[in-house]
Amino acid sequence: MGGMHERRELPWAEALRGVANLNSDQLREITVLLGLQSIRYETKKAFLDERLLANRNRIAHGERVDIAPAEYDEMHASVLELIGWFRDDLVEAVDRRAYVKS
Numbered sequence: 001m002g003g004m005h006e007r008r009e010l011p012w013a014e015a016l017r018g019v020a021n022l023n024s025d026q027l028r029e030i031t032v033l034l035g036l037q038s039i040r041y042e043t044k045k046a047f048l049d050e051r052l053l054a055n056r057n058r059i060a061h062g063e064r065v066d067i068a069p070a071e072y073d074e075m076h077a078s079v080l081e082l083i084g085w086f087r088d089d090l091v092e093a094v095d096r097r098a099y100v101k102s
Helices: 013-017 024-033 039-060 069-095
Strands: none
Touching: 024 039, 039 069
16 A cells, blocks of 8 residues: 555665764765755854864763853854754755655
8 A cells, every 4th residue: 555654664764863962974974865965064064063062062971061141142043044954955855856766
């Protein structure tokens, strides 16, 4: 019984299962696996690796991290920008049926 609600096996799904503590290399790999353009994410490489992930790791390992309100606001805006880009890229990929293998 085929159809829209049929569960499909995604050949790259296993590659995404082990992704934790997202860094720029993992984000690039995900965009490539999904057929998305990764170039604009490269502009956020330092932010992802040196600020966001570094602070996350310090906090996760029990260190106290003081972040000024202005720095938090900037980081928050950057995260929302990345999420928006990713959403837009996914929608565009679906619209052009990038998931269909020829």
